[in-house]
Amino acid sequence: MSVRLVHIADVHLGAPLANFGDYARQRRSEQQEAFRRAVDAALAARAQVVVIAGDFFDTFRPEPAAVELARRELGRLEEAGVKVFGVPGTHDSLGYAECVYRHESLPFHHFFDRPTFEDPVRLEVEGVPVTIYGIAYDPRRTGGGWKTLSRTGEEGIHVAVVHAACRFNPEWPIAEEDLPFLERELSGFGMDYIALGHYHNLRIFEAGGRVVGAYSGSLEGRDWTERGPRHVLVVEWDEPGAAPTVRPVEVHSRLMDVREVDVTGAADEEEMIAAVESACDAERLWKATLVGEPEVIPRPRTIEASLASRYGHLRVEDRTSMVASHVLEQRREEETVRGEFFRRLVDRRETAEGRTAEVVDRAIKLGLRVFG
Numbered sequence: 001m002s003v004r005l006v007h008i009a010d011v012h013l014g015a016p017l018a019n020f021g022d023y024a025r026q027r028r029s030e031q032q033e034a035f036r037r038a039v040d041a042a043l044a045a046r047a048q049v050v051v052i053a054g055d056f057f058d059t060f061r062p063e064p065a066a067v068e069l070a071r072r073e074l075g076r077l078e079e080a081g082v083k084v085f086g087v088p089g090t091h092d093s094l095g096y097a098e099c100v101y102r103h104e105s106l107p108f109h110h111f112f113d114r115p116t117f118e119d120p121v122r123l124e125v126e127g128v129p130v131t132i133y134g135i136a137y138d139p140r141r142t143g144g145g146w147k148t149l150s151r152t153g154e155e156g157i158h159v160a161v162v163h164a165a166c167r168f169n170p171e172w173p174i175a176e177e178d179l180p181f182l183e184r185e186l187s188g189f190g191m192d193y194i195a196l197g198h199y200h201n202l203r204i205f206e207a208g209g210r211v212v213g214a215y216s217g218s219l220e221g222r223d224w225t226e227r228g229p230r231h232v233l234v235v236e237w238d239e240p241g242a243a244p245t246v247r248p249v250e251v252h253s254r255l256m257d258v259r260e261v262d263v264t265g266a267a268d269e270e271e272m273i274a275a276v277e278s279a280c281d282a283e284r285l286w287k288a289t290l291v292g293e294p295e296v297i298p299r300p301r302t303i304e305a306s307l308a309s310r311y312g313h314l315r316v317e318d319r320t321s322m323v324a325s326h327v328l329e330q331r332r333e334e335e336t337v338r339g340e341f342f343r344r345l346v347d348r349r350e351t352a353e354g355r356t357a358e359v360v361d362r363a364i365k366l367g368l369r370v371f372g
């Protein structure tokens with residue numbers, strides 16, 4: 001026997017992705033492609049079960065096209081005999097009276113809409129009993145949350161599907177409706193695997209040398225906190241009671257990445273543009289942060305505009321310092337108010353650190369713009 005489950009989360013279908021500006025439309029279609037690829041991955045892995053751990057839609061009231069895409073893709077799984085389980089997330093919470101899951105019937109085998117884990121669904125996969133638990137947590141309807149998750153007496157494999165926030169740092173204030181939990185608590189629920197949604201970067205949790213659960217992460221980067229490959233997870237058991245193997249499968253269309261580009265000594269904008277081009281390949285979506293000590297003040301929007309046709313989406317940020325530039329050296333020699341202004345700022349910059357240094361650098365640039 002072999003029981004194979006594909007874990008998907010945080011698809012955010014229908015997200016406007018307006019933060020991508022002119023690239024938003026293209027980014028939306030890349031995100032849709034990534035979801036199609038996730039479904040393809042489940043079919044290719046010959047998974048018998050797919051779980052979607054919340055934030056399937058970006059909002060509780062997604063546009064009709066997003067609902068249709070969901071229906072079509074889940075339909076492909078249904079046709080192949082794959083049983084799909086879902087729970088709501090924070091973006092598509094059942095707490096909203098008009099939530100999409102209340103009035104659309106999507107081809108889920110089961111969608112968990114009760115605020116406790118107490119109604120698991122049992123199915124049989126290749127003769128092995130598999131029990132799936134899920135929750136649509138709503139603190140206004142009932143308390144309990146994680147406390148209601150406990151393994152039934154059923155034999156076989158037990159899997160929980162939850163949209164919940166891990167307290168990686170015990171100090172973090174996390175709202176009760178985000179079902180906070182501590183990493184070390186995961187192994188105490190008696191599950192063979194806990195499929196998590198909420199955090200958008202891949203994270204596999206182990207205890208005592210075996211996997212106990214994971215965040216599979218988003219399918220396509222939504223901003224530069226979601227860098228690098230995006231995945232679904234193929235979770236497989238060779239026998240009940242054994243630890244599962246977890247295999248991440250990449251589904252993204254286009255990677256997002258960040259890089260610092262040193263433009264020290266650059267005498268004009270052309271040189272800065274060339275530096276960005278050689279540091280950042282045009283395949284990815286970049287946030288390039290200019291650093292170092294150029295001779296002219298960078299104009300990030302102008303640099304972005306001249307590279308726009310080559311890059312799908314490129315964001316340029318300026319964190320350079322003009323302290324070492326020749327023009328500033330000249331200004332500081334002057335016995336004028338302008339000279340005094342720059343002398344004071346350069347003195348200040350010498351001892352400044354971190355945020356203060358950034359502020360002084362900005363003040364110097366503003367001064368150069370205003371006073372020349």
Ligand SMILES: [Mn+2]
Nearest residue numbers: 010055089198
């Ligand atoms: Mn999400």
